[in-house]
Amino acid sequence: MTIFSMGSEGDGKNSPRRDTPLSGPLGGKKICVVGAGFVGTVAAAGFAKFGHEVICVEKDPARVAELSRGKVPFFERDLEELLKSSLAGGRLTFTSNLEKAVDGSKAVFLTVGTPSANGGRADISALKDIISVLSKCLSPGQIVVIKSTVPVGTAGSLKIILEQNGSGTRGVEIINNPEFLREGNAVFDFFNPHRIVIGGDSHDAIETVAHIYRMGMTRHVPIITTNNETAEMIKYASNVYLATKVGFVNELARLCDGVGVNAVEVARVMGMDPRIGQEFLNPxxxxxxxxxxxxxxxxxxxxxxxxxxxxxxxxxxxxxxxxxxxxxxxxxxxxxxxxxxxxxxxxxxxxxxxxxxxxxxxxxxxxxxxxxxxxxxxxxxxxxxxxxxxxxxxxxxxxxxxxxxxxxxxxxxxxxxxxxxxxxxxxxxxxxxxxxxxxxxxxxxxxxxxxxxxxxxxxxx
Ligand SMILES: NC(=O)c1ccc[n+]([C@@H]2O[C@H](COP(=O)([O-])OP(=O)(O)OC[C@H]3O[C@@H](n4cnc5c(N)ncnc54)[C@H](O)[C@@H]3O)[C@@H](O)[C@H]2O)c1
Missing domain, CATH: 3.40.50.720 (NAD(P)-binding Rossmann-like Domain)
Structure with missing residues (x-):
């Protein structure tokens, strides 16, 4: 695993977000984002704000029409302003046509849902369906970036589908780039991440994904590069730990209720210890x-x-x-x-x-x-x-x-x-x-x- 800090390109200092299209490792190519939900819409509008040309694919045509008009079909603070600004900048479009959208895209970010199914296991069938289509139309040099939260081993299994189904897809790399945004603060979090995790086994593909972010970051952000499986596990381990922290403070509150102690005060002081931290300590x-x-x-x-x-x-x-x-x-x-x-x-x-x-x-x-x-x-x-x-x-x-x-x-x-x-x-x-x-x-x-x-x-x- 490698950790390095990343600001803007060049001298590593802060730089404003772009108003002109980018060149660099994307070679003037666009970014494709598949799935216009909470994660995909924020990422598509955010990457366009960075200065990339972005095409976002959504299977629901009504959603495509709404987003194309600058309307967000769900509530997420600041997202409509960001969407409108990115549309006005002329670098963001929406479509339902996956095959056309990936044509000429350097990186294809997958942000579709991975809900619980089969007794709680994550259902990755939407990702598999997309990969089957992509296997027919991707070519070497293009990169698939899994942003959805996916079980350990998913990148490996999608790569097998890609290679078995496709002609000429052997040079297509699969990268994991898990998303850590919080709903309600998603736009802020996209532009101000605590870390960016990029997992894969191709140095060039990892560097291309890092470059996509690097162009938009206005402050230093740790970039963690690792293998696919570690990136996949980092996301699950983080969420399970957060649930554990909330679960603990809820039980603490029940005990405090029983003995007449103010749990909120106890939690606040506990959180002052940097080993514990304040976040997720509210009963x-x-x-x-x-x-x-x-x-x-x-x-x-x-x-x-x-x-x-x-x-x-x-x-x-x-x-x-x-x-x-x-x-x-x-x-x-x-x-x-x-x-x-x-x-x-x-x-x-x-x-x-x-x-x-x-x-x-x-x-x-x-x-x-x-x-x-x-x-x-x-x-x-x-x-x-x-x-x-x-x-x-x-x-x-x-x-x-x-x-x-x-x-x-x-x-x-x-x-x-x-x-x-x-x-x-x-x-x-x-x-x-x-x-x-x-x-x-x-x-x-x-x-x-x-x-x-x-x-x-x-x-x-
Ligand atoms: N919501 C969050 O706060 C959050 C945060 C971090 C990670 N994640 C992860 O990101 C992933 C997406 O989450 P979300 O909340 O954005 O989901 P979502 O359900 O809001 O959005 C998914 C979108 O993908 C579209 N879609 C599904 N199949 C498609 C296809 N074949 N082609 C085109 N579009 C398709 C759906 O119509 C929907 O609009 C999940 O794996 C989730 O665990 C979510």
Whole structure:
């Protein structure tokens, strides 16, 4: 493994992003990004902002049309501005035609989904389908860059498909370049990564991918070059560790609740130790989202397939399921029973500043509450239209105040900052009984208690 620090080309000092097309190892060739989801749209618009000519392939024609008009079909802060700016710069186009898009592209970044399937193992069939098409149209010198999160060994198996199916694809290199962006901060993270990981076995291909980033970085960023399998494992190990950290602080909060100690204060001081760090030390309703759950399942599935027993990740998974029950129990503790109780829910997405509902903790928690007879009146400022499919039976309302109407308890599940600014007197006046379960610890307990609320938090005394 090699680590080197990277700023702009040349003297290694900062340089502005480009307004003129680039030359260099890409030889005037373009970049192709396949998949216009959270990762692909950010990467395509971001690479174009770097100064590269980019063509983004998306199988959904409606999405292609929207993106071509500068509309982002999901909520991601600053992405629409970036998209519009890159389109206006004339270096970003969208298409559904994969074969045409890869023609003349130096690097083809794959950013399609790798969801859980087969008992938790990652489903890489979308990648395999794309590679089958690419095997017919790529030629030596072109590079396939896997940006999707993929099981260890995926690059190797895709290379076999490429070589078996294709004529003249032996000189095509496959590189892993895992993505570490956080939804809600994806644009910032794309331009300000903590590290860029590039895995592969061709020095030239690795250097070309490094060059693609180097042209846009305005500060020094460590570039880690390694082999494919290590790059693949780095991504899973990172996400499983993050889930472990959240799982630990959630259990800490339960213990602190039991002994009357403020877990938030404990966690803040713990995080001052650089060996521990502040991030991911906030007690909450359980971890979720589009990555941690599926990546932890793949990690465990890999271990199982090798007959290796991993105690910690298994416990982290099980503890998270218990955390959902724990949140439901907190509501029940305040209300005595859930039968025929109306719960006003604030926030459904797995975190603030995203419309993404994938594996949000709100889903299992609200299912438990509904199974036990509660009626849900939910407000979320951005949750996608897939809400009815993932949470059938809940009532979606248009304002937080409507969620309070006749409710017995407010349950805060997502840390949208606007919830802190609500008129909590008005909320209370709308309710049948004044109870709050704040799973994100975003409210000031003194304030809501002043308005007569019974307030329950996650370890925040
Ligand atoms: N979302 C995140 O925060 C995040 C962060 C880091 C890594 N990742 C990883 O990146 C990958 C993509 O995640 P995402 O959240 O962007 O997924 P997504 O579901 O939002 O986007 C995938 C896109 O690819 C398109 N697509 C699927 N098959 C296609 C094909 N054959 N041709 C063209 N387009 C196709 C889909 O229509 C969709 O628009 C996953 O492996 C994920 O684990 C995601």
């Amino acid at each position: 909450g309703p359980g971890w979720g989202g589009s990555c941690l759950p599926k990546d932890l399942m793949e990690f465990l599935g890999l271990a199982d397939s090798l007959g290796i027993s991993l105690v910690i990740p298994r416990a982290v998974h099980d503890a998270n399921q218990k955390q959902f029950d724990h949140v439901a129990q907190k509501v029940k503790d305040l209300l005595g029973t859930l039968e025929k109780k109306r719960i006003g829910v604030l926030g459904l997405t797995f975190k603030a500043d995203t419309s993404d509902l994938r594996d949000s903790p709100s889903i299992p928690i609200l299912k438990i509450l509904m199974e036990k007879g509660a009626e849900i009146m939910a407000f979320d400022p951005a949750a996608g239209d897939d809400l009815a499919a993932v949470l059938p039976g809940i009532n979606r309302v248009n304002t937080p105040y409507e969620s309070a109407d006749g409710s017995d308890c407010i349950l805060i599940l997502t840390e949208w900052s606007e919830f802190q600014l609500l008129d909590w007197k008005r909320m209370g006046d709308n309710m049948r009984t004044r109870n709050i379960v704040d799973t994100r610890n975003i409210l000031a307990p003194e304030l809501v208690k002043k308005y007569g609320f019974d307030y329950s938090s996650m370890g925040q005394i």
